[in-house]
Amino acid sequence: MTERELRLFWALCPGLAPATFRRFLQVFGTSVTFSNAAESDWMASVRLHAQTVRRMAAWRESSPKISELEARLNAQNILCVVRGDPTYPENLEALFDPPEVLFARGNLDVLRSPFAVAVVGTRRATGYGAAAAKWIAATVAEAGGIVVSGLALGVDAFGHQAALAAGGPTIAILGCGVDVCYPPAHAGLYAEIGEQGLILSEYAPGSAARKHHFPERNRIIAGISDATVVVQAERSGALGTAAAALEIGRDVYVVPGPITSQASRGSNQLLFDGAIPLLDPAAFIQERFDIEGASKVVQKQVPEHLATVYHKLAEDGPLRAGELALSLSVPPGNIYATLLELEISHLIEKLPDGRYQVML
Numbered sequence: 001m002t003e004r005e006l007r008l009f010w011a012l013c014p015g016l017a018p019a020t021f022r023r024f025l026q027v028f029g030t031s032v033t034f035s036n037a038a039e040s041d042w043m044a045s046v047r048l049h050a051q052t053v054r055r056m057a058a059w060r061e062s063s064p065k066i067s068e069l070e071a072r073l074n075a076q077n078i079l080c081v082v083r084g085d086p087t088y089p090e091n092l093e094a095l096f097d098p099p100e101v102l103f104a105r106g107n108l109d110v111l112r113s114p115f116a117v118a119v120v121g122t123r124r125a126t127g128y129g130a131a132a133a134k135w136i137a138a139t140v141a142e143a144g145g146i147v148v149s150g151l152a153l154g155v156d157a158f159g160h161q162a163a164l165a166a167g168g169p170t171i172a173i174l175g176c177g178v179d180v181c182y183p184p185a186h187a188g189l190y191a192e193i194g195e196q197g198l199i200l201s202e203y204a205p206g207s208a209a210r211k212h213h214f215p216e217r218n219r220i221i222a223g224i225s226d227a228t229v230v231v232q233a234e235r236s237g238a239l240g241t242a243a244a245a246l247e248i249g250r251d252v253y254v255v256p257g258p259i260t261s262q263a264s265r266g267s268n269q270l271l272f273d274g275a276i277p278l279l280d281p282a283a284f285i286q287e288r289f290d291i292e293g294a295s296k297v298v299q300k301q302v303p304e305h306l307a308t309v310y311h312k313l314a315e316d317g318p319l320r321a322g323e324l325a326l327s328l329s330v331p332p333g334n335i336y337a338t339l340l341e342l343e344i345s346h347l348i349e350k351l352p353d354g355r356y357q358v359m360l
Contacts, residue, residue, distance in 0.1 A: 004082045005066040006031035011082075011101035011204060012069055015055040018202045019216060020046060022097050035060065077194075078178055078205055079104040087111060094248040095223040099202035105178045106198035110169045115289050116146040118221050118245070120238040121155025121231035126263050127317035127357055129155055129232035132255045134162035136229055139281035141168025143291050148173065148225045150217060151186055151193070155231045155238070160189060160197075169197035173221045175213035177201060182209040200224075219244040227251045227288055229278055233266035242270060251288065253278040258315055302347060309338045310358065313348055318355035 001009060010021050010031060027045040028034035037045075039053055070080055081087050081102040089111050092098045117140045119133055137147045137159040147163035149156040151172040163170040172193050176182045178201045181190040193199055202220065203213065218237050222228055222244035230238050230252065242252045254275040257264020271277055278284050285291050302310045312328060313319060319327075325335045339356055342348040348356050 001035075001066060003031050004084060006035055007082050007100050008070065008080055009064075009066050010035070011202075013056060013059045015052050016059075018099060018101075019097075020048070020052075022100060025100065073103070073205060076179065076205070077105055079108060081108070089224050091116070091226065092220065092223045094250075095219060095244075096247070097219075098223070099220060102200050102202055103178045103205055104198060104200050106194045107169065107196075108198065110146060110171060110198040113146040113169070114144055115227075116148050116171070116225045118148045118225035118228040118241060119155065119159035119231065120149055120218075120221065120228065120233075120241050121267070122234050122236045122238065122263050123152055123154035123156075124234070124263055125154040125158065125232055126261060126315060127313060128257070128261075128315040129255075129263060130158050131314050131358055133158035133231045136231065136255070136278070136281045136284075137162035137170075138166040139285060141166035141170070143285045143289070144168075145285070145289070146171055146197075148221055150174070150214075150221055150237070151182070151190065152237075153183060153185070157186060157189060159231075160193060164192055164196055171198045171200060171224070173217050173224070174199060174201040174209075175203070175217040176209040177203050177205040177207040179205045180208065215240050222250060223248065225250070227253060229253045229255070229284075230267045230270060230275070231255045232257055232261075232263045233270070234263060235266055239266050239270070242275070251276060253284060253288075261315065303345075306338055306342055306345075306347070309335065310342060310347060313356055314358045318351055318357035320355050324356075 010016060023046050024034050028037060039057055042053055073080060081104055083098060083100050087108050119137050121129060121133060133155045140147050141163040147159050147170040149159045149172065151174060160170045160172060170193055178199045181187050214237050218241040222241045227250060228242055228245040230242050233239050245252050252275045254267045254270045255278050256271060257268055308328060309324060312324060321335050321339060325332045343350060346359060349359050350356055
């Protein structure tokens, strides 16, 4: 088998983690040398469980035809991108340990887009975080760029959704096989990205999501993107994505958050440590990528006399009228009048439980 075929062959080996295969390549240099090595050499070069070695040996002895394996995957709408292929993302070569194989579902032409921006953050995004993530992602999409994220709850999902709503594609990097939707609640979003964008993973099809997969997944999000934007972060994987971006010299931008917001503690710390504040998505696109007229998306214009209540809902919502009156020290009558005007202006909406939130 050729070097390409062997890399794909071992990427599909049951029980052989991508990180372990990368370590083998660092030791043996090529897949050919690694494939021809004795089991004792495998054991001596990388710490392995005996069971893993047995699985590797059995896989090597079975010698399935790689062309048949790849054809079988293609029949399931799964494409294989091996390092060295023309379609392999050049940006990933900056990583210390680039993925040797990427499995893909969707449109590989998305990888040819002029620029890509990672939009990441906490799973527990506030109304403010959701609004910021959607505004940034829509601006990137309108400017012809690609929004990259991890399909997680919160900021990730808001970024993907806004990019799709703006008519642009988006890339989801998974910590499981590309044929596995995680979290399951995002089945609809997963399907939409597969049709309009691209789903990528270095884990073989059928692989379940594992806790240790996500830090590895995050380095790919950072590596494939020209810049990383952290919207809100506590002690989340978004901070790991930012660290991975900084390690390879990529710019990290952060949306400033209220100092009273737990959801912005980690992201505000990044700003304190020297990350670049992102105050306006269109200005960010123009300055970072030198694209004039970057976006048709504009931030909603809120009348001055309604701004205090609107921004309170954006930052801390959804909230009830009484909660707003108490936190803003405003008479309840004034709050109800303001809420009504905001609702009529389609700036906020009332939820079934009586709380109000901004419309995105």
